[in-house]
Amino acid sequence: MQNKPRDNIFMIKIEQLHKSYPIGKESLHVLKGINLEVKEGEFVSIMGSSGSGKSTMLNIIGLLDDHDKGKYTLDGELIQSMDEVKGAKLRNKFLGFVFQSFNLIAYKNAWENVALPLYYKGVGRKERKIKAMEYLDKVGLKPWANHLPNELSGGQKQRVAIARALVTEPKVILADEPTGALDSETSDSVMKLLRGINDEGMTIVVITHEHDIAELTDRIVLLKDGQILSDEHTSTYNNKIKK
Amino acid sequence: MKFLFDKDTWQEIYGAIRKNKGRTAITIIGVMWGIFLLVTLLGAARGVENGFNRMFGSFATNSVFVWGRATSMPFKGFQEGKRVRLTLSDIDAIEQELPEIMMTVPRISTNSLCSNGFKAGTFEVFGDYSELDMVQKKNLVYGRFLNKTDILEKRKVCVLEEETYKQLFDKDEYPIGTMIKINDTNFKIVGIYKKGAVSIDSAEIHIGYSIFQQLYNRGENIDYMFVTANEGTDIVQLEADIKLLLKNIHKVHPEDDRALGSFNMGKEMEKVTSFLTGMQFMTWFIGIATLIAGVFAIGNILLITVKERTKEIGVRRALGATPRDIRNQIVMESVFLTSIAGMLGIIFGGIVLVIIDSLVGDEPDAFMVNPTINIPIVLIALVTLVTLGTLIGLIPAGIATRIKPIEALREE
Ligand SMILES: Nc1ncnc2c1ncn2[C@@H]1O[C@H](COP(=O)(O)OP(=O)(O)O)[C@@H](O)[C@H]1O
Ligand SMILES: [Mg+2]
Numbered sequence: 001m002q003n004k005p006r007d008n009i010f011m012i013k014i015e016q017l018h019k020s021y022p023i024g025k026e027s028l029h030v031l032k033g034i035n036l037e038v039k040e041g042e043f044v045s046i047m048g049s050s051g052s053g054k055s056t057m058l059n060i061i062g063l064l065d066d067h068d069k070g071k072y073t074l075d076g077e078l079i080q081s082m083d084e085v086k087g088a089k090l091r092n093k094f095l096g097f098v099f100q101s102f103n104l105i106a107y108k109n110a111w112e113n114v115a116l117p118l119y120y121k122g123v124g125r126k127e128r129k130i131k132a133m134e135y136l137d138k139v140g141l142k143p144w145a146n147h148l149p150n151e152l153s154g155g156q157k158q159r160v161a162i163a164r165a166l167v168t169e170p171k172v173i174l175a176d177e178p179t180g181a182l183d184s185e186t187s188d189s190v191m192k193l194l195r196g197i198n199d200e201g202m203t204i205v206v207i208t209h210e211h212d213i214a215e216l217t218d219r220i221v222l223l224k225d226g227q228i229l230s231d232e233h234t235s236t237y238n239n240k241i242k243k
Numbered sequence: 244m245k246f247l248f249d250k251d252t253w254q255e256i257y258g259a260i261r262k263n264k265g266r267t268a269i270t271i272i273g274v275m276w277g278i279f280l281l282v283t284l285l286g287a288a289r290g291v292e293n294g295f296n297r298m299f300g301s302f303a304t305n306s307v308f309v310w311g312r313a314t315s316m317p318f319k320g321f322q323e324g325k326r327v328r329l330t331l332s333d334i335d336a337i338e339q340e341l342p343e344i345m346m347t348v349p350r351i352s353t354n355s356l357c358s359n360g361f362k363a364g365t366f367e368v369f370g371d372y373s374e375l376d377m378v379q380k381k382n383l384v385y386g387r388f389l390n391k392t393d394i395l396e397k398r399k400v401c402v403l404e405e406e407t408y409k410q411l412f413d414k415d416e417y418p419i420g421t422m423i424k425i426n427d428t429n430f431k432i433v434g435i436y437k438k439g440a441v442s443i444d445s446a447e448i449h450i451g452y453s454i455f456q457q458l459y460n461r462g463e464n465i466d467y468m469f470v471t472a473n474e475g476t477d478i479v480q481l482e483a484d485i486k487l488l489l490k491n492i493h494k495v496h497p498e499d500d501r502a503l504g505s506f507n508m509g510k511e512m513e514k515v516t517s518f519l520t521g522m523q524f525m526t527w528f529i530g531i532a533t534l535i536a537g538v539f540a541i542g543n544i545l546l547i548t549v550k551e552r553t554k555e556i557g558v559r560r561a562l563g564a565t566p567r568d569i570r571n572q573i574v575m576e577s578v579f580l581t582s583i584a585g586m587l588g589i590i591f592g593g594i595v596l597v598i599i600d601s602l603v604g605d606e607p608d609a610f611m612v613n614p615t616i617n618i619p620i621v622l623i624a625l626v627t628l629v630t631l632g633t634l635i636g637l638i639p640a641g642i643a644t645r646i647k648p649i650e651a652l653r654e655e
Pocket of ligand 2 (some may be wrong): 054
């Protein structure tokens with residue numbers, strides 16, 4: 001039993017995925033047959049121009065949206081169109097989200113924001129606080145635990161958001177333009193933080209349209225008009241492998 | 244329902260409410276005002292009712308008083324202007340004919356010189372039965388009212404109205420056991436009572452019926468009869484029946500309305516009661532209308548805040564909140580707000596009632612006595628409020644659950 005081979009060597013496996021949005025009577029075909037495989041522990045970036053379907057793809061991976069056609073397997077579990085309750089449970093268990101505009105709850109302080117996913121997981125308050133503090137410490141913000149989001153800088157907010165994404169110990173971190181609202185210096189430090197997390201084995205998928213940022217990941221998937229144009233390892237990865 | 248008893252649910256709600264102080268305050272004020280109005284108005288209405296009860300409450304309300312007057316129509320050979328003299332046998336006759344009568348008490352009266360040493364005056368003296376106390380309960384200041392033995396043994400005892408006592412005695416002189424002279428006969432005072440705002444007693448001194456008969460040489464004639472009916476009797480109908488019977492006995496034209504005088508306590512009470520009912524109805528109407536308006540205001544504000552919090556709700560959904568979690572939170576916020584507002588309204592209403600009570604004071608003629616609201620009504624109001632809060636909260640909650648995370652989270 002212990003040595004049962006993992007048939008799900010892919011954390012994320014997408015085959016011939018299609019997604020359209022109805023626009024009035026018309027239908028906007030956004031994703032046109034995507035094939036993507038992400039192994040556990042990979043650090044992948046998705047690039048592409050605005051409107052190329054990056055967010056749509058990430059939303060489907062993140063179980064925030066349904067796909068129309070094709071097969072999507074998350075950690076070996078085939079995802080079919082599902083009800084919202086099951087979606088919520090799976091998100092809570094498997095996925096951590098990081099957004100461009102941080103999306104912290106304005107009236108909750110840093111540790112309360114971090115602790116929120118644990119509340120929906122059913123973790124008790126005491127343990128929530130301990131966990132939240134632990135992850136705030138991990139992103140270097142323990143001294144800021146009692147500050148409200150509007151008392152934090154952009155970089156600090158994004159660190160809080162990352163701590164929040166990590167706190168449930170998910171399988172995958174999904175980040176939609178996490179550095180989009182940050183200056184380049186702060187962006188680099190946020191990417192460093194993500195790299196550190198990835199080094200501990202976390203699978204991470206990041207959307208970005210900045211090549212510099214994408215180069216800091218291991219692999220770049222380039223999207224154009226709803227199709228994958230290229231899928232290559234970065235020089236960062238190649239350098240790492242050579243060592 | 245488990246989430247109700249979950250401390251975390253309440254912490255989430257408390258957090259959301261505490262940190263949205265402005266909206267919380269506005270929301271609370273509407274409902275608070277409604278229940279405040281309901282409590283104060285109901286309390287005031289109760290106070291007025293108590294006031295009426297104090298004025299009338301000492302009466303057996305299903306009673307009618309009848310006395311003889313002069314005829315205004317000739318009948319069976321008698322000229323008009325004949326004096327109708329009621330007698331003790333009339334009482335037997337009507338009690339025989341009308342089984343709905345519970346009790347009839349006769350009264351005879353006269354003006355008489357009374358004195359206590361050098362203090363003297365002419366007062367109206369009544370010959371009464373002890374049962375009079377059941378027609379109108381006497382509010383005794385000292386001692387007791389006449390009792391059965393007084394009547395049976397023709398005791399020379401009397402009960403004074405407070406005003407009479409003040410005229411015949413010095414201030415602070417304890418009257419019980421003292422003798423006064425009534426029509427040159429010594430009577431011992433056994434009681435002093437205080438007249439209410441509405442009373443069957445024009446004054447002044449009460450002595451036993453039997454001793455009165457003897458003292459003033461009265462035969463069978465009586466001056467008044469106080470008829471008290473059994474519970475549930477149509478007192479207006481009874482009054483008519485009694486009068487018709489008496490007219491028959493005394494050979495008075497059946498349509499002669501002037502031959503007999505009467506005062507129908509039941510009829511008077513009915514007027515008061517219907518006034519009070521009207522007032523209560525108004526109170527409920529105003530209070531409930533305001534309450535509903537307040538609850539709708541809460542619903543409305545929650546609706547606005549749900550729109551304001553679309554993004555927050557989307558984030559919560561992305562982090563693993565089920566639609567049900569979201570719905571429960573919004574509904575509970577509504578219930579929490581309405582309950583807090585309701586309790587505040589009740590407390591403020593109570594305070595205002597206490598203030599009114601102390602302002603009105605305790606005078607006997609005060610139009611309001613003891614304005615209070617009873618606990619069951621408060622509880623019903625609270626339960627209704629919580630129910631309304633739940634129902635109204637379901638509307639914004641329903642909208643909140645329909646928020647799709649991707650739409651809420653889409654970057655502009
Ligand atoms: N919910 C939606 N309804 C209709 N059209 C949408 C919706 N979401 C995205 N789109 C459209 O799909 C296309 C791809 O959007 P998106 O995936 O957000 O692109 P990207 O993130 O790469 O900029 C865009 O043209 C966008 O307008
Ligand atoms: Mg996008």
